[in-house]
Amino acid sequence: MEQELLNKFATELIRVGGEFSLASSKIEILKIVNKILSQKGCNTAVLSSHPFFDSLKEMGKGESGINIFTIEQILSLAGESDYTNLLREKLSQTDAGINYAEYLIAETGSAVVVNTQSEPSYLSLLPEISIIVSKSNRVVKDMSEALNRLRTENLFDSSGCITFITGPSRTADIEKVLITGVHGPKKLYVIVINF
Amino acid sequence: MIQESPAYFKENIKQISEDENLRRIVRKATSLTLSKRSDLVTEYYSEGKDWEALRNQAHEIRKKTIDNLDTYLTDLEDHFERNGIEVKHAINASEACSFVLRILKEHNTRLVVKSKSMVTEEIHLNDKMIEAGIEVVETDLGEYIIQLAGETPSHITAPAMHKSRDDIGKLFSEKLGVPFTNDPAELTAYARRFLREKFLKADVGISGANFLIAETGTVVIIENEGNARLSTTLPKLHIVITGIEKVVPTLEETATLLKLLPVSATGQKATSYVSFINSPAKVKEDARPGKIIVILLDNGRKEILRRQEVREALYCIKCGACMNVCPVYQTVSGHAYGSVYPGPIGSILTPFLTTLKESKDLAYGSSLCGACSEICPVKIDIHNALLWIRSYAVQKKYTPFIERMLFKLWRIAMENIFVYNFGRSLLKFLQPLWSDYKDFPPLAEKSFHQLWKEGEIWNKNS
Structure with missing residues (x-):
């Protein structure tokens, strides 16, 4: 069942222009992220401070020469000055943002991102490349199951803003021609770790 | 010159019917969207699911909500307050505009970024803000195009549907001073660059809402570009302006409507982004607006509620499918209607937003073929409501002697x-x-x- 849902998720994600990869361990997540970043010629990336990434904080360092900041680091860098402004500035200049998704929705190929202090909304929005990481046991059937689970796990009411992300930012406002990356990311990668 | 008034429907049609290029563009766009939609409906059935049952379910949800609108609005307001979202009720367009202007003044606003909202078109908010000396930038690509052109949307989900890539190329080179190109990718990249700068400088973000969830006090916004997310997260203040009919009782029921809306609107299973906004930022680390104000607009909606014959028009979730499928809309396109809401559903809503006397002709702009009612995701009996408006106009002696x-x-x-x-x-x-x-x-x-x-x-x- 879990495998079936995951396959469906991957199919739908690819259909909306996202890219899917499977990682067998946290270390492998590192490798995939690094591969994407170097392939895309990225110099900088910002990583969510979600607890999921705790053991991966040092990721990327030394391996590919890519500078990875965490949200926590930006926060401490800001000190007494305007954090929001600094965050905007950093994320506008950074090539990629790395988020954690609480759930993945099989029916639509969507990632459910709960925007919190450790991963504010801009992270999946301002950089041109968005990388979202989640676990294989977090794939749910459809939007209604995702919303129900968010509630039962007390994530819905406690969060100020939740976003369902389905593929990269897109528009078809000019003669219905599909263009990606209109205001948000041009590319969306989802990495799922087997759990 | 196309007149922005439903009273000129016939005159507008005469003029537009000579524009074969416009008809070609609109036909191409509407039929493309329709075919994407029907592919998804077919796929839905092939997966063993029942689209028709989903429509029936959605109809029941909307019926229950509109029939008990007062109860759900009270519930919504309670939960908004609990979440720290301020609520204001506006009886009509001028009251809504003056609320907004007062708020903007209180916050010393210089620059407003807007994400697509038909309700703000309905109340002509942009004109009022510009008159007050505030810079207003539409950030949805289609809306940005028509703002640069000084026009109004011709479709509720695809506002610049009537413009060709050459039109847009010329417009951009004229207004933005960029070299001419008619390549949609390059044009989009120009817009991204110009608008990103505005987003980062904006004081206030103004948006509409697709749904307002009563049981949780949530504003739901659906979009593809990311401009709504930027408009509602970057500025320090977020103002939501929306109609009272947008309330949905529960999260579960919202999920049902979320399945129907993008399929019907753009032929997508899900749009790129669905935002569920529950509350303003509590601490600076949230990096979102510290204040959210929701303005709930009546502006004729309660009058529709009172009229049993047209009440279903309030079920509308603004997907625009009835426009795409309407043979009259396909031929005359949106501007002919001279109304913010064109097409079949617009022809029911407009008489209540303006007056029946000036907009009665709209109801005659239908072959009563029923394609609109057949495609409607919430099963509004659109063509019969149009028929009723005709008979009501006759009763009122609004037709020629x-x-x-x-x-x-x-x-x-x-x-x-x-x-x-x-x-x-x-x-x-x-x-x-x-x-x-x-x-x-x-x-x-x-x-x-x-x-x-x-x-x-x-x-x-x-």
Whole structure:
């Protein structure tokens, strides 16, 4: 069942222009992220401070020469000055943002991102490349199951803003021609770790 | 010159009917969206799911909500307050605009970024803000295009549907001073660059809402570009302006509507982004607006609620599918209607947002084929509501005197065979007067009545 849902998720994600990869361990997540970043010629990336990434904080360092900041680091860098402004500035200049998704929705190929202090909304929005990481046991059937689970796990009411992300930012406002990356990311990668 | 008033529907049609290029663009866009939609509906069935059952379910949800609107609005307001979202009620357009202007003034606003909202078009908010000396930037690509062109949207989900890539290329080079290109990717990249700068500088973000969830006090916004997310997260203040009918009782019911809306609107299973906004930022680390104000607009909606015959129009979730499928819309396109909400659903809403007297012609801009009712994701009986508006306009004596007289004569003739036969014998003289735009079908040599008398009908059948 879990495998079936995951396959469906991957199919739908690819259909909306996202890219899917499977990682067998946290270390492998590192490798995939690094591969994407170097392939895309990225110099900088910002990583969510979600607890999921705790053991991966040092990721990327030394391996590919890519500078990875965490949200926590930006926060401490800001000190007494305007954090929001600094965050905007950093994320506008950074090539990629790395988020954690609480759930993945099989029916639509969507990632459910709960925007919190450790991963504010801009992270999946301002950089041109968005990388979202989640676990294989977090794939749910459809939007209604995702919303129900968010509630039962007390994530819905406690969060100020939740976003369902389905593929990269897109528009078809000019003669219905599909263009990606209109205001948000041009590319969306989802990495799922087997759990 | 196309007039922005439903009173000029007929004049606008005359003018637009000569623009073959416009018709080509609109036909292409609407049919593309329709075919993407029907592919998804077919796929839905092939996965063993029932689209029709989903529509029925959505109809019931909307019916229950609109029938008990007061209860759900109270519930919504309680939960908004609990979440720290301020609520204001505006009776009409001018009240809504003055609320907004007052808020903007209090916050010393210089730059407003807006994400697509039909309600703000309905109340002509942009004009008012610009008059007050505030810079206003539409950030949805389609809306940005028409703002640069100084026009109004011609479709509720694809506002610049009437513009060709060449039109847009010329517009951008003229207004933004960029080299001419008609490549959609390059044009989009220009818009991204110009608008990103505005997003980062904006003081206030103004958006509409697709749904307002009563049980949780949540504002739901659906979009593809990311401009709504930027408008509602970057500025320090977020103002939501929306109609009272947007409330949905529960999260579960919202999920049902979320399945139907993007399929019907753009032929997508899900849009790129669905934002569920529950509350303003509590601490600076949230990096979102510290204040959210929701303005709930009536502006004629309660009048629709009172009219049983058209009440279903409030079920509308603004997908625009009825426009895409309407043979009249496909031919005349959105601007002809002279209303913020064009097409079949717009022809029901507009008389209540303006007056029936000036907008009664819209209800006649329909062949009553019922394609609108058939495609509607929440099963609004659109064509029958249009029929009712026609009869109501006749009752109110809003139709021309000569038309009413002709129908009286028609009735007399239909009730009396001698008058009828006499009238029929005059038809060949009246034929050339029939219409400038329609061909009159050729008259048969003998009438059915004559054939019957002469026994011809029996002969043919035997």
